Amino acid sequence: MAKKQVRDSAYYEERLKRDHPSVYADLKSGKHSTVTDAAIAAGLKKARTRLQELRNAWTKADAVEQADFLRWLAASGAGSPRMSRPASIGVTFKVAVDRRLTAEASRRINEIMSKRHLKPGDVMAELGYSRLNASVGMALARGTQLKPDVIVALQKWLAANAGA
Numbered sequence: 174m175a176k177k178q179v180r181d182s183a184y185y186e187e188r189l190k191r192d193h194p195s196v197y198a199d200l201k202s203g204k205h206s207t208v209t210d211a212a213i214a215a216g217l218k219k220a221r222t223r224l225q226e227l228r229n230a231w232t233k234a235d236a237v238e239q240a241d242f243l244r245w246l247a248a249s250g251a252g253s254p255r256m257s258r259p260a261s262i263g264v265t266f267k268v269a270v271d272r273r274l275t276a277e278a279s280r281r282i283n284e285i286m287s288k289r290h291l292k293p294g295d296v297m298a299e300l301g302y303s304r305l306n307a308s309v310g311m312a313l314a315r316g317t318q319l320k321p322d323v324i325v326a327l328q329k330w331l332a333a334n335a336g337a
Contacts, residue, residue: 182208188217232321235267236328268328272318278331279313285334300326 178184186208189197193215196205205211212218221229231239268278286296293310297303300323309327311317319327 185209185212185217188212189215193217232325235269236332237265237267239328268331269319269324272321272324273316274312274319278327281331282309282313282327285331285337288337289334296330300330302326 186197186200189200189208189211196211196215199205199214200208200211205214209218213220231242234242266277266281267275269275274282282296285291286293291299293307293313294304296309297306300309302308302323308317308319308323312319
């Protein structure tokens with residue numbers, strides 16, 4: 174299997190130096206404040222929309238932050254009555270810090286798995302992923318990092334299983 178190419182700032186800086194020397198010169202002179210700005214100016218990257226930024230911030234926010242945001246949204250009058258509240262509001266503790274499960278989240282996941290006689294693969298299936306995806310099992314057993322979308326799915330799953 175081929176290794177996925179890293180597209181970090183060093184990659185884009187090298188591309189600018191090689192393929193867009195005038196934009197690279199502007200970067201070095203300070204016309205562009207970041208490599209990302211220069212890469213966008215050169216057409217190597219697209220600027221992220223505000224919607225993309227909001228979605229990214231939402232997936233990285235924990236349940237408490239999401240609930241606070243929804244309260245603010247409702248208070249500002251921007252939320253419609255038909256707007257559904259996410260299931261993650263029922264979770265009153267942080268599920269992950271630095272993309273690793275908190276002790277409380279690990280304890281609660283293990284408790285639910287024990288009561289419902291679930292294996293990590295069953296949890297992954299309920300989250301909407303393949304049973305062969307070992308990310309939750311590895312996070313529980315070894316403290317490995319989880320992808321932000323898995324953390325959001327776990328928040329919803331924990332809220333849905335609050336009574337278990």
